[in-house]
Amino acid sequence: MRYLPGPPNAHFLYGHFFDERNNIEILETWVGAYGSTFKIKGLLSIDRVWTKDLDVISYLLKNDHIYYKPEPARYLLSRLLGNGILVTEGAQHKLQNAAFTSTQIRQLTDIFYAKALLLRNVWSCEIVESTMTRKVEAFDGLTKATLDIIGLAGFGYNFNALNSEGKTSELYEVFAVLFQPNAAPNPWEILQAIIPAFRVFETMARIRNELLTEAKILQNGTGEKGDTTAKDLLSLLVRSNMNDELPVVERMADADVLAQVPTFIVAGHETTSTSTAWALYSLSLHKEVQVKLRQELLSVTTGQPSMDELNALPYLDAFVHEVLRLYSPIPVTSRVAMKDDRIPMPKPYTDLKGRLHDHLVIKKGQALSISIYAVNRDKTLWGSDASNFRPERWEKIPEAVKAIPGIWRNLLTFSGGNHACIGFRFSLIEMKVLLFTLIRAFEIDLAVPVENVMIKTMGIIMRPTVKVDGRELARLPLVIKAIDSS
């Protein structure tokens, strides 16, 4: 590690923590100066390996028995979320994956449409008649819609975050305080978030128990509704868990089934709302793309095409790919070595003493950053126009990108290997339904000058950010114009 090249430390306490997340331009400078794998300083100036090298990334993702998600993150997440999928392995993991097949998601599209249409109606209701326009805070609306969707599709629970009467559910109230995205929360705000966290635990524990009991009753066919085919993912988990053919050792304890509830909520809603916000942002910058996409969407004769019909729309598909390539909601993921190792480097690196190495020596405990962002924008993979927004590139992608070890097509956006995103099919259809519904209804424009919208990573999510009263907040102010349906 001592001889691995890298930029000089930026700050004794923060190291390069903020550069890695928020200073996009610096990444290119680093790669230019130090290559695809180098050393940066993390928090407390601790050495981290930073990489966009596909061989190294494939190795890290494949060898997940050596490279774990970092302990502090796991610990914090498990405290916050319970022992959910982020900290479970093996049989439980397989069971959880069963809930996210295409067949399962096909059945959830009605829920996606119900909330997409509600968002459209909420946005329509204050449109000024003379101009047919209004201003909306798109990020807020999308986040409420995706929270409602994951609640219903995941567990049959209605957060009611999106409504015009202000009648939200009790769980939404506590969530809203806890997960309010803010670029730089001050200590008082952190404290304010921790206190309701206890309320979240309490409220969540009670609601989870209610949900599980209800799911079990439904599965037994003895519930009031007598519905044995409940579509939500929790019911599916319960159903597969209660299946007589499943060996007892592979069954999940009630507590583990319950633990999935908050994991899905947290992992499944802000990622999708953020990527949909980036989609609207891209459309506001590229009017020709907006026109072309709307044309395709308006050519569909029904207002609620099925999952398969949506997937058959080529420009929508290319557009969603391009958004997720340029604006990956999770720009960087981390791993920690659980034992000493040597990572093979088919593309050797030169150390600070000028020696060439065909492997990287890793000590137990070493932290590594996988830059999803840099891979998705790598000019050596995508071509010289890699930083441009161009959905048409998906008609024929370069051979080189086929080596990207992502679970979904040729993108690292949903990561890869055993701990890749399990919700990617879910979120792709959810995004398509939201876009289909909104883009057919409205023309989209930014409500602030483009230079006022910054790309900032808060928590682990890269969001559109705007300064409000001197503070950086996750926001996307848009002007929407109703499309004359005649």
Ligand code: HEM
């Ligand atoms: C655009 C939307 C989404 C993006 C970009 C995204 C991205 C990711 C990424 C990059 C990871 C891997 C993190 C790592 O390697 O450390 C991940 C894991 C995960 N995602 Fe997603 N995700 C999205 C939507 C969803 C949805 C809708 C759900 C659930 C309904 C979900 C559930 C999960 C879970 C449970 C994991 C942990 C898997 C494991 O550790 O085994 N995600 N996601």
